[in-house]
Amino acid sequence: MCMDHGCHQSACRCAAARMEKFAQPCLLLLLRDHSAHGYELIRNLAQFGFAESDGDPGTIYRHLRRMEEVGLVTSHWETKAGPAKRTYFLTLEGAEALHAWARTLEHSKTRLEIFLARYREEHSE
DSSP: OOOOTTOOTTTTTTHHHHHHHHHHHHHHHHHHHOOOOOOHHEEEEEEGGGGGGGSSSSHHHHHHHHHHHTTTTEEEEEOSSSEEEEEEEOOHHHHHHHHHHHHHHHHHHHHHHHHHHHEEEEHHO
């Protein structure tokens, strides 16, 4: 059962919200490697366990817009060949945010490993 709202489903909406939030550091990491347009970023999120069915592309574009509003990414339209595409770039502030996310996730990983080890102890008897 989900502690946030009492959901008994294995894939509750709280888990989906946590995954949606996890999209931000994943997008920043992808942009650290190279600039990309939105569709490419959505496709490359699969590297982090996201499936195309996990959410609607509009959610990722909203993340990108919010990150641009706060200065984590910047973008411009490319119109050289084919239809115009907005290409996103990581800013210095975005690189700093990515570093902060990595520290936070490392701390969370340690806490999760402790929890899971303790859980396994109780269920191995």
